[in-house]
Amino acid sequence: MNAPVKIETTLKDWETDQEVRWCPGCGDYAILKAVQRTLPKIGADPANTVFISGIGCSSRFPYYMETYGFHTIHGRAPAVATGVKLANPELDIWLVTGDGDGLSIGGNHMMHVLRRNVDMQIMLFNNEIYGLTKGQYSPTSRVGTPSPSTPRGSVDAPANPCAFALGSGARFVARGFDVSKKLPEVLIAAHEHRGAAFIEIFQNCIVYNKDVFDDFAAPKGAEDRQLWLEDGEPMLFGSEKTGGVKGLRLNTDTLSFEVVEVADGDWQAAGVRVHDTKNRVIAHLLAELPFGPYPMAMGVLYDDPAPTFSDGMIAEREAATKGKEANLAKLLQSGQTWTVDGTAQDPV
Amino acid sequence: MASAADTRPPETAGAAPDSVVVRFAGDSGDGMQLTGGQFTLSTALAGNDLATFPDFPAEIRAPQGTLFGVSAFQINFGSRSINTAGDAPDVLIAMNPAALKVNLPALKPGGLVIADTGEFTKRNLDKAKYDANPLEDDTLAKYQVLAFDISALTIEAVKPFGLGNKDALRSKNMWTLGLALWMFDRSREPLHAWLKQKFAKKPDIADANIAALDAGHAYGETAELSGPLKQTHIGPVKSEPGLYRTITGAEAVSLGLVAGAQLAELPMFFGGYPITPASAILHHLARLKEYGVTTFQAEDEIAAICAAIGASYAGSLGVTSSSGPGIALKTEAMGLAIMVELPLVIVNSQRGGPSTGLPTKTEQSDLYQAVYGRNGDAPMPVIACRSPSDAFDCAIEATRIATQYMTPVMLLTDGYIANAAEPWKVPDPAQFAPFPARFKDSLAEGEDFAPYARDEKGARPWVKPGTPGLMHRVGGIEKHATTGNIDYSPDNHQAMTDARAKKVLGVEVPEQDVALGEAGGKLAVVGWGSTYGPIRQAVRRAREKGHDVAQIHVRHIWPLPANLGELLRSFDRVLVPEMNTGQFKTVLRDQFLVDAESLTKTSGQPFQIAELEAAIARYFDGIDGNEGGEVEVNEQQLPNLEAGHDDGSYSDAPFHGEGAVPSGTDTDSEAVNQ
Numbered sequence A: 001m002n003a004p005v006k007i008e009t010t011l012k013d014w015e016t017d018q019e020v021r022w023c024p025g026c027g028d029y030a031i032l033k034a035v036q037r038t039l040p041k042i043g044a045d046p047a048n049t050v051f052i053s054g055i056g057c058s059s060r061f062p063y064y065m066e067t068y069g070f071h072t073i074h075g076r077a078p079a080v081a082t083g084v085k086l087a088n089p090e091l092d093i094w095l096v097t098g099d100g101d102g103l104s105i106g107g108n109h110m111m112h113v114l115r116r117n118v119d120m121q122i123m124l125f126n127n128e129i130y131g132l133t134k135g136q137y138s139p140t141s142r143v144g145t146p147s148p149s150t151p152r153g154s155v156d157a158p159a160n161p162c163a164f165a166l167g168s169g170a171r172f173v174a175r176g177f178d179v180s181k182k183l184p185e186v187l188i189a190a191h192e193h194r195g196a197a198f199i200e201i202f203q204n205c206i207v208y209n210k211d212v213f214d215d216f217a218a219p220k221g222a223e224d225r226q227l228w229l230e231d232g233e234p235m236l237f238g239s240e241k242t243g244g245v246k247g248l249r250l251n252t253d254t255l256s257f258e259v260v261e262v263a264d265g266d267w268q269a270a271g272v273r274v275h276d277t278k279n280r281v282i283a284h285l286l287a288e289l290p291f292g293p294y295p296m297a298m299g300v301l302y303d304d305p306a307p308t309f310s311d312g313m314i315a316e317r318e319a320a321t322k323g324k325e326a327n328l329a330k331l332l333q334s335g336q337t338w339t340v341d342g343t344a345q346d347p348v
Numbered sequence B: 001m002a003s004a005a006d007t008r009p010p011e012t013a014g015a016a017p018d019s020v021v022v023r024f025a026g027d028s029g030d031g032m033q034l035t036g037g038q039f040t041l042s043t044a045l046a047g048n049d050l051a052t053f054p055d056f057p058a059e060i061r062a063p064q065g066t067l068f069g070v071s072a073f074q075i076n077f078g079s080r081s082i083n084t085a086g087d088a089p090d091v092l093i094a095m096n097p098a099a100l101k102v103n104l105p106a107l108k109p110g111g112l113v114i115a116d117t118g119e120f121t122k123r124n125l126d127k128a129k130y131d132a133n134p135l136e137d138d139t140l141a142k143y144q145v146l147a148f149d150i151s152a153l154t155i156e157a158v159k160p161f162g163l164g165n166k167d168a169l170r171s172k173n174m175w176t177l178g179l180a181l182w183m184f185d186r187s188r189e190p191l192h193a194w195l196k197q198k199f200a201k202k203p204d205i206a207d208a209n210i211a212a213l214d215a216g217h218a219y220g221e222t223a224e225l226s227g228p229l230k231q232t233h234i235g236p237v238k239s240e241p242g243l244y245r246t247i248t249g250a251e252a253v254s255l256g257l258v259a260g261a262q263l264a265e266l267p268m269f270f271g272g273y274p275i276t277p278a279s280a281i282l283h284h285l286a287r288l289k290e291y292g293v294t295t296f297q298a299e300d301e302i303a304a305i306c307a308a309i310g311a312s313y314a315g316s317l318g319v320t321s322s323s324g325p326g327i328a329l330k331t332e333a334m335g336l337a338i339m340v341e342l343p344l345v346i347v348n349s350q351r352g353g354p355s356t357g358l359p360t361k362t363e364q365s366d367l368y369q370a371v372y373g374r375n376g377d378a379p380m381p382v383i384a385c386r387s388p389s390d391a392f393d394c395a396i397e398a399t400r401i402a403t404q405y406m407t408p409v410m411l412l413t414d415g416y417i418a419n420a421a422e423p424w425k426v427p428d429p430a431q432f433a434p435f436p437a438r439f440k441d442s443l444a445e446g447e448d449f450a451p452y453a454r455d456e457k458g459a460r461p462w463v464k465p466g467t468p469g470l471m472h473r474v475g476g477i478e479k480h481a482t483t484g485n486i487d488y489s490p491d492n493h494q495a496m497t498d499a500r501a502k503k504v505l506g507v508e509v510p511e512q513d514v515a516l517g518e519a520g521g522k523l524a525v526v527g528w529g530s531t532y533g534p535i536r537q538a539v540r541r542a543r544e545k546g547h548d549v550a551q552i553h554v555r556h557i558w559p560l561p562a563n564l565g566e567l568l569r570s571f572d573r574v575l576v577p578e579m580n581t582g583q584f585k586t587v588l589r590d591q592f593l594v595d596a597e598s599l600t601k602t603s604g605q606p607f608q609i610a611e612l613e614a615a616i617a618r619y620f621d622g623i624d625g626n627e628g629g630e631v632e633v634n635e636q637q638l639p640n641l642e643a644g645h646d647d648g649s650y651s652d653a654p655f656h657g658e659g660a661v662p663s664g665t666d667t668d669s670e671a672v673n674q
């Protein structure tokens, strides 16, 4: 993020005249609105904002944003965005990618943009399927996902995007889902983070993988199945109405979380852990919490800024050029030279 | 190829040669490239013209003493104009048996072998697969031999510095260099200065090396009295007055890109990924940050080009560089750059292919890849450098076209040009015509912004993100001819395909000239890229024999110069020598319907002058005064003049030939290599 001057805009200012071409009911619509709602809140400047995407349903996103936009090639958006950022560190870059684009064909670039900590917001729309190519299973599809390419169900284990991001050295990792009211908050937190901010957004592909996230995203019972993390707050979920407030307690022997009942709001007594977004080990545990026995960890899992790539490059350039002048004529004459004037040669 | 020795024109064969070819050969660990490089510098300082050819193994540290671990550096220098690294060495300096074995077949009969007897041990002879010591039997009967224990002499020379034997032997190459300096009457001063600077932090090592260098030099003086060693003085070449330096192709490309970016008034962003032989460009540019250069070592070739495209999008000059396999990986992204119409320079330092091929050897086999090798109709200008110094001008030209026409441009160089050095008259940047890039930053009254509206050159406007009021979207998907919005409609795709092709075909390139000779003769020898040197020399020699042959060397591979077709048709015959199986020949045939014939070579080695001379001579067989036909060459490489035309007919013309089938595909590379 990089918006020193806050600009007043409304949601309308961020809409283009382009007809949005996602399938009716696709989760992408909700994410688009969430983003368009978020940008005025953070005072973003459309002229200074760049949306960069790869290939896939989600990657059509830039066409619908009244900003600068670059719809690149499959998987390569992080590399293109890295070049944009290095060439102009003042630009505010949002990367839009999907589970296939960002973790399959572009997995390598995703790893490197994260470890380099290139300052941008990376939204990975995870719908656990290849939508644009008509429904093949993806690297995040659960084992047994039937698809045109896996008629009897997929057999390979899925990747966990947030765990991948942490493993790649990401300094900001968050989760949200398409229709969640809290998505803008997550986006704002990502934008406030200087450096690569990775946001996994569960997105409902209504055509090829309908309601695959309903087990935790459906409104009914959501409180019991979603753990919304807040820095400095206890890790609580559930409610009195739905069968009791619960929390996560760290078992220091097994180094894993346990679900505990919280009686009378006394979470301290239950030993519930307070979320610390700077704790990388805990972030790993939260990213990998198996859904089912545990709720789905949502919100900001990890947020601990570190020097960004462009900061490093700028500092390096300053050090490397200190006291040096850019004199092309001199540069061309560098090394050992000699003159020819018809007679003598004099090594310089 | 021993016969090449006979090809030297009579006027140069006398007692005071006007050029000499020396090859330094040793183990990879012997520092032959360094020795060669320093000898090159002293040669340049002596005012000779020169060309070099480093030939090193692909392995970083091949096992010591083995045949595949041999590293060689050849230099051709003279008091006349030099265009190639020379066919056959006059002098071979062999630091061990393997170096002798690998390089001896190249040596000119009667040439001088200098060998380090200290390394001709049973163990090393075994590794080089010698049954007996070649210094002691008649293996070297055809040559002059100077064999002595360089190892022992070096150890002796550096004794006062208290180095162990192992460290002492590291100075062997400096001892040898000292001897070479004496042989060609060179000053040692620049070398002393260089060693002192190189080992500024270890004065002991500097002194030891200087002592070794001086000892080698002194040895020459003593040995002259008794043996075959003679001091030779090669006078300076007549060159244009001015300031000179030596330059390799990789340096020239780097400097040319820096100059080009300055002329375009743009910062440069270079995305690269390590690959032989292209990495040197990344290394050079990484040290030039004060010239507004950002270098980015990407995670792979694809990221390297994509980041460069991103930088161009943001308003820098994006540049990426690689060699064949890496260029293949960048292909899809080149299509993107063509589609979004952003400036980009892609440097391809070609090497032997396909696949990993010959990483350290040269070839010109990526021409199809450059001109045609993308999905869809994806036109892109292609420029080829002919020599290390020419690479400087070509890099500027590539930058000019890229920024003026909003297009990616491929700059072709090769492993030979990248590594070879030659003297270069340093240009004055004030003489270059600037071509500042223009950014669109505002709208006229009532103007609707159209990101794909074209100017008279067919170029679309370049808008930097961050510019208020001009927000727009670009992408690899087909877009509307003016608005840039997604548009798959049939008429629009037709219009955009046409517009992209027209823009590139409309790139202004200079008229094709005749490099040597005149238009309208009997034979045109048409080359591109690094074959310039050997073709020039071969054509020069053929012309000295009175043959009506001309050299045409093409820089602009795509689009081709408008007058090229007519120029080619003015000749009776067209011969296209290439280090591939006939790629440019095919392009010429396709574009101009001329009966171009191929001379091909794919051994990983540059053409020798003799090979080209022989090929040219074929066209003049049966003609009075033809001497070229006596040269023994690898027959399989030559166009088959006995066969008929494609249509089965024989030409009535004095130069009947057939050229439809590239004839070099089954080249016996060993024979050519030698």
Ligand code: SF4
Pocket: A021, A022, A023, A025, A026, A027, A028, A057, A058, A127, A131, A132, A204, A205, A206, A207, A208
């Ligand atoms: S295929 Fe799925 S992800 Fe793609 S637009 Fe349709 S619903 Fe959305």
